[in-house]
Amino acid sequence: MSESTQSRPVVDPVSGRTPETEIPASPGQLARARAWHHRGFQVGAGILLALVLVAIFAPFLAPHSPYQQSLPNRLLPPVWVEGGSWEYLLGTDHVGRDYLSRLIHGTRVSITIGLGAATIGLIIGVTLGVLAGYFGGWVDHSVSFVLTAQLALPGLLLAMALVFFIGPSLLVVICIIGALGWTYYLVVTRSATQHIRSLDFVAAARASGATPRQIIWHEILPNLSSKIIVIFTFELGIAILAEASLSFLGVGIQAPTPSWGLMIAEGKEAMFYRPWLVVLPGMCLFVLVIAANLMGDGLRDITSPEEKS
Amino acid sequence: MLSYIAQRAALAIAVAFTVSLAAFMLLNIATDPAYAIAGEDADPEVIEQIRQRFGLDRPLWVRYGDWLAGVLRGDFGVSYYWNKPVATLVAERVGTTLTLAFSALMVTIAIAIPLGALAALNRNTWIDRFALWLAVSAQAVPNFWLGLILIILFAVMLPIFPVSGDHTWQHFVLPAFVLGASSVPPVMRLMRTGLIEVMGADYIRTARAKGYRSGALLMRHALRNALLPVVSVLAVQLGQKVGGSVITESVFAINGLGRLALQSILGADIPTVQILIFLFALVFVGMNLLADILNAALDPRIRIG
Numbered sequence: 185m186s187e188s189t190q191s192r193p194v195v196d197p198v199s200g201r202t203p204e205t206e207i208p209a210s211p212g213q214l215a216r217a218r219a220w221h222h223r224g225f226q227v228g229a230g231i232l233l234a235l236v237l238v239a240i241f242a243p244f245l246a247p248h249s250p251y252q253q254s255l256p257n258r259l260l261p262p263v264w265v266e267g268g269s270w271e272y273l274l275g276t277d278h279v280g281r282d283y284l285s286r287l288i289h290g291t292r293v294s295i296t297i298g299l300g301a302a303t304i305g306l307i308i309g310v311t312l313g314v315l316a317g318y319f320g321g322w323v324d325h326s327v328s329f330v331l332t333a334q335l336a337l338p339g340l341l342l343a344m345a346l347v348f349f350i351g352p353s354l355l356v357v358i359c360i361i362g363a364l365g366w367t368y369y370l371v372v373t374r375s376a377t378q379h380i381r382s383l384d385f386v387a388a389a390r391a392s393g394a395t396p397r398q399i400i401w402h403e404i405l406p407n408l409s410s411k412i413i414v415i416f417t418f419e420l421g422i423a424i425l426a427e428a429s430l431s432f433l434g435v436g437i438q439a440p441t442p443s444w445g446l447m448i449a450e451g452k453e454a455m456f457y458r459p460w461l462v463v464l465p466g467m468c469l470f471v472l473v474i475a476a477n478l479m480g481d482g483l484r485d486i487t488s489p490e491e492k493s
Numbered sequence: 494m495l496s497y498i499a500q501r502a503a504l505a506i507a508v509a510f511t512v513s514l515a516a517f518m519l520l521n522i523a524t525d526p527a528y529a530i531a532g533e534d535a536d537p538e539v540i541e542q543i544r545q546r547f548g549l550d551r552p553l554w555v556r557y558g559d560w561l562a563g564v565l566r567g568d569f570g571v572s573y574y575w576n577k578p579v580a581t582l583v584a585e586r587v588g589t590t591l592t593l594a595f596s597a598l599m600v601t602i603a604i605a606i607p608l609g610a611l612a613a614l615n616r617n618t619w620i621d622r623f624a625l626w627l628a629v630s631a632q633a634v635p636n637f638w639l640g641l642i643l644i645i646l647f648a649v650m651l652p653i654f655p656v657s658g659d660h661t662w663q664h665f666v667l668p669a670f671v672l673g674a675s676s677v678p679p680v681m682r683l684m685r686t687g688l689i690e691v692m693g694a695d696y697i698r699t700a701r702a703k704g705y706r707s708g709a710l711l712m713r714h715a716l717r718n719a720l721l722p723v724v725s726v727l728a729v730q731l732g733q734k735v736g737g738s739v740i741t742e743s744v745f746a747i748n749g750l751g752r753l754a755l756q757s758i759l760g761a762d763i764p765t766v767q768i769l770i771f772l773f774a775l776v777f778v779g780m781n782l783l784a785d786i787l788n789a790a791l792d793p794r795i796r797i798g
Contacts, residue, residue, distance in 0.1 A: 329507075329508075329511075332504070332508050333508050333511040333512050333515065335777075336508050336509070336512050336774045336777045336778050336781075337512055337515070337516070337770070337774055338736035338739075338770055338773035338774060338777070339736075340736065340737070340739055340740070341736060341739055341754055341766075341769065341770055341773060342516065342519070342770060344739070344754075344755070344758050345520060345523070345758050345766050345770070346519060346520075346523050348758050348759070349520065349523040349524035349758075349761070350523045350524070421632075421633065425633075425635055425636075428635050428637075428638075429635065429636070429637060429740055432635075432637050432740075433637075433739075433740070433743055433755055434759065435755075435758060435759070445635070445637075448635075448637070448638060448641065452641060455641060455644075455645060456645070456649050459645050462638070462641050462642070462645070463642070463645075466635060466638035466641075466642070469635050469638065470630075470633050470634055470635070470638075473632075473633035473635075474629065474630060474633035477629055477632060477633055478629070481629070
């Protein structure tokens with residue numbers, strides 16, 4: 185029974201059931217079916233989607249302005265602590281700004297930097313990885329050397345120095361974190377490209393006269409896309425943590441922008457009596473990053489179940 | 494074996510040079526050291542004088558050559574910010590950072606290896622799921638935040654450990670835990686998959702058939718083989734610990750190289766930042782070389798193949 189003669193499942197007129205001769209599910213259908221049953225993926229993707237919506241609609245969701253200072257209302261506790269009020273649900277910071285509103289707007293900073301930096305890393309890493317994997321030889325040797333050198337650089341320290349010396353701004357933070365975070369893309373795409381270029385359909389494309397550019401764009405990159413998306417979600421979390429670390433140390437996003445890392449640094453001074461100032465932004469970071477990681481783990485299981493540990 | 498080591502060592506030296514060059518160029522393009530020395534709002538004339546006095550008017554590659562020649566002679570330059578030789582600054586603090594890095598590595602070993610082994614031996618049970626969940630969570634916790642939470646819990650609410658500083662061994666307990674925890678997920682996962690793989694190998698089945706009990710089997714055959722890759726990863730992790738000390742030392746106010754790095758960046762002290770980036774990279778390269786040598790010594794397939 186060949187597949188071409190059975191273009192759609194035939195229903196048995198007597199029993200009303202489909203006979204055993206169904207078309208096998210396509211990889212896409214299989215992946216969607218697995219996604220439907222993958223709890224980690226659903227939780228991660230759900231939280232991430234919710235936080236992206238919070239970031240987009242932050243001005244409408246936040247009850248107050250994240251910048252409006254109010255000195256009489258300094259360091260108010262959250263509503264569940266004695267002295268808290270419903271007016272400031274999560275209390276206020278050291279200059280009387282509404283903490284909930286700053287946390288909501290902080291989602292914007294984290295997600296913008298995460299997406300931007302992970303995209304820059306993707307462009308650099310995938311370009312180098314595909315070139316090294318496809319052409320091999322001296323291209324591969326030089327890319328491998330650059331990779332070894334990049335891995336040896338103390339990334340966080342270099343990022344701190346460069347961001348601070350160039351001048352800390354959102355754009356600089358995105359570019360520096362992105363420019364230092366491409367090694368994972370490179371390692372994975374390089375070996376995957378080496379494998380794909382040895383397969384029959386690439387040989388067929390080459391035999392029919394396709395140029396290397398066409399082969400890379402039409403044969404190799406489409407087959408790398410699921411791997412690249414998985415790395416992207418992991419790099420999203422790494423970049424968000426890197427920004428938080430830089431801002432916490434005072435060499436990243438600067439006041440008064442509501443960055444979660446910066447808020448932890450500001451809350452540190454008062455943390456012995458008001459621990460929520462440090463706990464809340466940290467929880468936000470944790471939830472966002474674990475959502476990205478769960479989604480990455482889930483996507484890997486869904487798109488290439490053979491790598492599942 | 495010797496030719497393999499020589500080859501790896503040559504690569505390590507080439508990488509160290511490249512890294513020093515890249516760091517020098519990037520830092521000097523990102524900022525003008527003359528402005529940093531002169532301070533804010535200085536006269537253009539003053540800046541020009543400083544540029545000539547410190548030789549900053551020469552081309553970048555000449556200055557790099559000078560810097561490199563100095564480093565090779567052991568002359569690390571003079572800090573603008575601290576007014577001291579950089580070598581003195583580093584020598585005063587290197588012991589503290591090494592103490593922290595090694596204690597952190599001990600924490601990683603003490604948590605990751607038993608946990609990974611337990612997870613592998615109880616695959617797909619709640620122990621395994623707990624270990625994997627712990628690894629996923631640990632990767633999502635911001636390191637500096639974990640430090641602050643531990644200070645709130647174990648230095649303020651339950652005053653067991655001091656809040657900050659580096660005078661006694663008690664000062665190092667919380668920082669070592671924070672720095673060590675970040676290496677637990679990769680080492681734990683490696684231990685787990687390594688042991689699962691070894692336990693499925695033919696020689697384990699043979700040993701079982703010969704009547705080894707599981708305890709002896711584990712000790713004599715499985716653990717030893719599963720630990721091989723872990724040892725080299727631990728060497729690499731130790732190299733990363735030194736670089737990772739920046740955050741931990743800043744949170745706990747430990748006067749090591751990491752805190753020096755942050756203070757030098759905030760003080761725009763280019764000579765110190767340059768040396769620290771170079772030293773951290775050197776430690777990383779050295780640890781990788783050690784891992785390569787360990788691998789070759791423990792696994793004949795690498796040094797022959």
